[in-house]
Amino acid sequence: MTTTLPDGIDLAAATDHAASLLAALGIPCNSESTTDTPRRMAKALAELTSGVHLDPARHLKVTFPPEDERPGLIAAVHVPFVALCEHHVLPFPGRATVAYLPKPGARIVGLSKLARLAQEYAARPQVQERLGRQVVEALDSHLDVQGAACLIRSQHACMTLRGARAHDAAMVTTHLTGLLDTDVARRAEILALMPSPS
Ligand SMILES: Nc1nc2c(ncn2[C@@H]2O[C@H](COP(=O)(O)OP(=O)(O)OP(=O)(O)O)[C@@H](O)[C@H]2O)c(=O)[nH]1
Ligand SMILES: [Zn+2]
Incomplete structure (x- = not known):
């Protein structure tokens, strides 16, 4: 399912940082099911913090x-x-x-x-x-x-x-x-x- 992310989010940069974090923790992301994990992690965090960009x-x-x-x-x-x-x-x-x-x-x-x-x-x-x-x-x-x-x-x-x-x-x-x-x-x-x- 696609999620629309708010403006101002750099998903590519967030994905790179998520990959670095996981690598620094010694968590491999090189299997078929985990290669996309850094991007999923970045997207999930963006979704859970989407209220930062809104006026409730x-x-x-x-x-x-x-x-x-x-x-x-x-x-x-x-x-x-x-x-x-x-x-x-x-x-x-x-x-x-x-x-x-x-x-x-x-x-x-x-x-x-x-x-x-x-x-x-x-x-x-x-x-x-x-x-x-x-x-x-x-x-x-x-x-x-x-x-x-x-x-x-x-x-x-x-x-x-x-x-x-x-x-x-x-x-x-x-x-x-x-x-x-x-x-x-x-x-x-x-x-x-x-x-x-x-
Ligand atoms: N008052 C309050 N405290 C929170 C909330 N969310 C997390 N905390 C607390 O924030 C504190 C952060 O304390 P630290 O000692 O810096 O963190 P920590 O070393 O991970 O502490 P521990 O969780 O006890 O292992 C912890 O006691 C958390 O339980 C919240 O919404 N309100
Ligand atoms: Zn906490």
């Missing part, structure tokens, strides 16, 4: 009038994402809850945009804390909200598959703003939506 908040530009004057909490729960840990360049796949509480009468966005927002911020070299913060900052600054939230549960390969080898350990982070942070009932409502272990 653009997904919040198309808005609709609400059905109800006070729609209450709107949330996309269990949104799957894959990010690359910026320390080790290893994946941390996970699930996110992306939510906002519109002001009365405020315009809202399509549900899929909440998923796209999180997935595109994830498609960068990341740390989980920054990912959650970027999502809530985008919601806060582009929508008319009383509060925003991003709850993330993720398993970091750098901690589960190597290093500490804490196999089933997960990282859980919460980013809450406005009433979702300060109002006791709203806070309980949103925290109940933390993604559960898959």
Whole structure:
């Protein structure tokens, strides 16, 4: 399957560097099935970091009038994402809850945009804390909200598959703003939506 890579990516140079990295690690790439491995590796990394070249908040530009004057909490729960840990360049796949509480009468966005927002911020070299913060900052600054939230549960390969080898350990982070942070009932409502272990 062909993948369109963003402008500004030099796949040929990335392929050469991937070949050098594998060679320096003593990993041969001279069999029929591995000769193309450096190019595949470069392409896969480019795909997993494609969000570097995008502005995820653009997904919040198309808005609709609400059905109800006070729609209450709107949330996309269990949104799957894959990010690359910026320390080790290893994946941390996970699930996110992306939510906002519109002001009365405020315009809202399509549900899929909440998923796209999180997935595109994830498609960068990341740390989980920054990912959650970027999502809530985008919601806060582009929508008319009383509060925003991003709850993330993720398993970091750098901690589960190597290093500490804490196999089933997960990282859980919460980013809450406005009433979702300060109002006791709203806070309980949103925290109940933390993604559960898959
Ligand atoms: N807070 C936070 N830490 C992360 C995240 N991703 C990776 N890390 C941690 O970043 C740290 C990097 O620490 P270093 O000591 O430089 O790396 P290291 O020698 O490979 O450490 P070990 O993983 O303990 O073997 C590790 O503790 C990782 O678990 C993240 O999203 N958030
Ligand atoms: Zn890491």
